[in-house]
Amino acid sequence: xxxxxxxxxxxxxxxxxxxxxxxxxxxxxxxxxxxxxxxxxxxxxxxxxxxxxxxxxxxxxxxxxxxxxxxxxxxxxxxxxxxxxxxxxxxxxxxxxxxxxxxxxxxxxxxxxxxxxxxxxxxxxxxxxxxxxxxxxxxxxxxxxxxxxxxxxxxxxxxxxxxxxxxxxxxxxxxxxxxxxxxxxxxxxxxxxxxxxxxxxxxxxxxxxxxxxxxxxxxxxxxxxxxxxxxxxxxxxxxxxxxxxxxxxxxxxxxxx
Amino acid sequence: xxxxxxxxxxxxxxxxxxxxxxxxxxxxxxxxxxxxxxxxxxxxxxxxxxxxxxxxxxxxxxxxxxxxxxxxxxxxxxxxxxxxxxxxxxxxxxxxxxxxxxxxxxxxxxxxxxxxxxxxxxxxxxxxxxxxxxxxxxxxxxxxxxxxxxxxxxxxxxxxxxxxxxxxxxxxxxxxxxxxxxxxxxxxxxxxxxxxxxxxxxxxxxxxxxxxxxxxxxxxxxxxxxxxxxxxxxxxxxxxxxxxxxxxxxxxxxxxx
Numbered sequence: 001x002x003x004x005x006x007x008x009x010x011x012x013x014x015x016x017x018x019x020x021x022x023x024x025x026x027x028x029x030x031x032x033x034x035x036x037x038x039x040x041x042x043x044x045x046x047x048x049x050x051x052x053x054x055x056x057x058x059x060x061x062x063x064x065x066x067x068x069x070x071x072x073x074x075x076x077x078x079x080x081x082x083x084x085x086x087x088x089x090x091x092x093x094x095x096x097x098x099x100x101x102x103x104x105x106x107x108x109x110x111x112x113x114x115x116x117x118x119x120x121x122x123x124x125x126x127x128x129x130x131x132x133x134x135x136x137x138x139x140x141x142x143x144x145x146x147x148x149x150x151x152x153x154x155x156x157x158x159x160x161x162x163x164x165x166x167x168x169x170x171x172x173x174x175x176x177x178x179x180x181x182x183x184x185x186x187x188x189x190x191x192x193x194x195x196x197x198x199x200x201x202x203x204x205x206x207x208x209x210x211x212x213x214x215x216x217x218x219x220x221x222x223x224x225x226x227x228x229x230x231x232x233x234x235x236x237x238x239x240x241x242x243x244x245x246x247x248x249x250x251x252x253x254x255x256x257x
Numbered sequence: 258x259x260x261x262x263x264x265x266x267x268x269x270x271x272x273x274x275x276x277x278x279x280x281x282x283x284x285x286x287x288x289x290x291x292x293x294x295x296x297x298x299x300x301x302x303x304x305x306x307x308x309x310x311x312x313x314x315x316x317x318x319x320x321x322x323x324x325x326x327x328x329x330x331x332x333x334x335x336x337x338x339x340x341x342x343x344x345x346x347x348x349x350x351x352x353x354x355x356x357x358x359x360x361x362x363x364x365x366x367x368x369x370x371x372x373x374x375x376x377x378x379x380x381x382x383x384x385x386x387x388x389x390x391x392x393x394x395x396x397x398x399x400x401x402x403x404x405x406x407x408x409x410x411x412x413x414x415x416x417x418x419x420x421x422x423x424x425x426x427x428x429x430x431x432x433x434x435x436x437x438x439x440x441x442x443x444x445x446x447x448x449x450x451x452x453x454x455x456x457x458x459x460x461x462x463x464x465x466x467x468x469x470x471x472x473x474x475x476x477x478x479x480x481x482x483x484x485x486x487x488x489x490x491x492x493x494x495x496x497x498x499x500x501x502x503x504x505x506x507x508x509x510x511x512x513x514x
Contacts, residue, residue, distance in 0.1 A: 019276070027408050029401035056401070097419055138415065144286035144313070147411070151284050154408035155415045158395065162354060 005167030006103065006113040008160065009035040011071045013128055014119040015149060016042070021049035023150025024117070025059035031157035032166050036062040037071040068116075068128055069187045074171075075114035076180040077107050078220075080124050080132035081156065083146050090217060091129070096136045096156055100163035106133070108179055110172045115156060120149050127209075130216040131183065177227040185229050190219055192236050199243045262424030263360065263370040265417065266292040268328045270385055271376040272406060273299070278306035280407025281374070282316035288414035289423050293319040294328040325373075325385055326444045331428075332371035333437040334364050337381050337389035338413065340403050347474060348386075353393045353413055357420035363390070365436055367429045372413060377406050384466075387473040388440065434484040442486050447476055449493050456500045 010028055015021050015038065025036055036058050038046065046064055065071050072078055084093050094102055107113060116132065118124035129135065138147060138155050147155070160166050181189075194212060197203050203211055224232070267285055272278050272295065282293055293315050295303065303321050322328050329335055341350050351359055364370060373389065375381035386392065395404060395412050404412070417423050438446075451469060454460050460468055481489070 023405055023408060026401070026405055030395075030397040030404050030408075032398045032400075138287075139419070140287040141289045143289075144283070147287050148280055148283055148407070150405070151280060151287075151408055151411035154404070154411055158412045158415070161396070 005109065005169070006077070006107055006111055006165055007035075007167050007171035008033055009037060009071075009073070009075060009112065009114045010153065010157075011037050011039060011068070011114050011116045012149070013039045013068060013071075013116060013124060014041065015117075016045060016120050017149070018045050018049035018052065020120065020149040021045070022052050022056075022059060024153040025056040025062065027150065027154035027157050028058050029056045030154070031161040032168060033157055034058060034061075037073075038062060038064045039068055039071045040064075040066060068131060069183060072114045072131060072183040073112075074182045074184055075112040076182045077103070077111065077113040078116065078132045078183060079113065080116045080129050080135045081118070081152060082123055082129070082135050082137055083140070084137040091132070091135045094134055094136045095139050096159045099134070099136050099160070100165045102134060103165055110167050110169060111179070112171045112182070115160075117149060117153060126213055130213040131220070133220055175226060177230070178225055181224050181226050181229045185226065186219060186224065189229055189232060189236070190216055192233075192240065193219070196236065196239055196243060262366065262426070263334070263364055263368055263422055264292075264424050264426075264428035265290055266294060266328075266330070266332060266369065266371045267410065267414075268294050268296060268325070268371050268373045269298075269406070270296045270325060270328075270373060270381060271298065272374075273302060273377050274406070275302050275306035275309065277377065277406040278302070279309050279313075279316060281410040282313040282319065284407065284411035284414050285315050286313045287411070288418040289425060290414055291315060291318075294330075295319060295321045296325055296328045297321075297323055325388060326440060329371045329388060329440040330369075331439045331441055332369040333439045334360070334368065334370040335373065335389045335440060336370065337373045337386050337392045338375070338409060339380055339386070339392050339394055340397070341394040348389070348392045351391055351393050352396050353416045356391070356393050356417070357422045359391060360422055367424050367426060368436070369428045369439070374406060374410060383470055387470040388477070390477055432483060434487070435482055438481050438483050438486045442483065443476060443481065446486055446489060446493070447473055449490075449497065450476070453493065453496055453500060
């Protein structure tokens with residue numbers, strides 16, 4: 001069975017070459033993708049890409065945002081692209097041609113998905129990868145594994161369009177409690193969890209960043225629904241209140257001493 | 258059954274942008290293609306493409322040739338790419354994903370094939386298309402059908418590599434009489450046929466070019482083997498001899514008058 005179309009957003013993280021932003025937009029237009037978001041482009045790069053002669057409507061409608069969570073937005077499924085180098089990614093690396101089958105059981109029809117591409121030099125950072133439910137790779141020759149950014153976007157868009165997993169209809173507006181939570185909700189939950197762990201003394205300054213990257217992956221892998229997030233939110237509120245109380249108790253004691 | 262790999266040559270006909278030549282070479286390297294030939298590039302374009310910083314070994318090894326027959330060379334199978342616009346192509350247009358199945362019955366393993374890309378502005382001319390056994394199209398959105406040249410090369414190379422129809426072994430050196438004739442042989446035969454038709458008064462100055470384009474397609478569609486070409490060559494030699502005799506008879510008569 002062919003999986004039903006998803007509403008895709010393409011996210012370019014810190015692209016350095018305006019021509020690549022333009023090329024990505026053109027490939028998106030070629031294959032029926034419409035939604036482009038660019039994370040933290042250098043202002044002159046962004047300016048040049050948007051003002052290029054013959055720029056696609058997609059690039060004129062594209063947003064630039066400061067951080068990756070804003071770029072992912074309401075997507076409930078996040079897919080990162082990687083050249084699959086030596087880094088230990090802690091995730092199965094799916095060939096792009098296998099992504100449609102992988103999506104089939106995991107993404108309800110017409111839900112929102114984001115496809116992330118890193119910068120030309122460095123690819124996606126480990127932190128960016130920690131936002132991804134799946135990592136995909138274009139199977140390239142070991143002699144020349146790294147693709148040009150615009151061409152990688154073209155091949156991915158081609159493959160997703162070919163497999164029929166690109167919806168031409170707008171994403172569903174209604175949110176069901178039984179469906180996967182979007183990144184916006186999860187990230188809010190995650191920040192509250194981190195706040196609790198910081199206050200509880202679980203995180204250590206030296207390893208905090210690496211710990212958070214691992215924890216975000218663990219949270220993503222739970223596959224929480226909107227209902228789960230609501231329940232966990234209630235639990236967290238109680239703990240926050242308790243920790244908050246203790247802190248104010250301690251503060252009060254200190255004040256008194 | 259998966260078709261066995263062919264030895265592919267990528268041919269860019271009159272590309273106008275050196276960045277696209279470089280991008281095509283990079284995509285070829287990404288997917289295990291090695292043989293690039295460029296037809297009639299403008300000298301500064303070719304110079305710039307070859308001297309680009311970080312140019313792939315493929316572009317440094319690429320040849321520039323004056324005409325398409327030289328570029329196709331020893332290939333026995335020629336595939337043209339087209340955006341599939343309004344022109345009447347007189348040929349079935351195969352989606353690129355369907356090309357491997359199409360190749361299966363038509364191309365012996367390890368034989369030579371050429372994949373042609375036209376210039377950025379105009380695509381392949383009707384004359385160039387007349388050299389093609391098959392025309393392929395990347396299925397793009399009707400709203401934005403025309404792809405960037407470098408990205409089109411990337412998608413085609415990706416698709417052929419994905420289907421396993423790219424040989425990593427050198428093409429077979431031995432030529433079998435029962436196998437398809439290569440373009441070099443066919444073009445030689447074609448020129449002799451045209452010579453006979455010109456002398457016989459079959460071609461008319463006004464329609465000659467269009468007639469030759471149709472005739473070349475007819476000749477290609479016969480699927481001649483090397484043995485067929487040998488036999489037809491013998492028949493032509495006899496006709497040429499006869500026509501040549503007649504001409505010299507006429508000349509002699511004129512000289513005498």
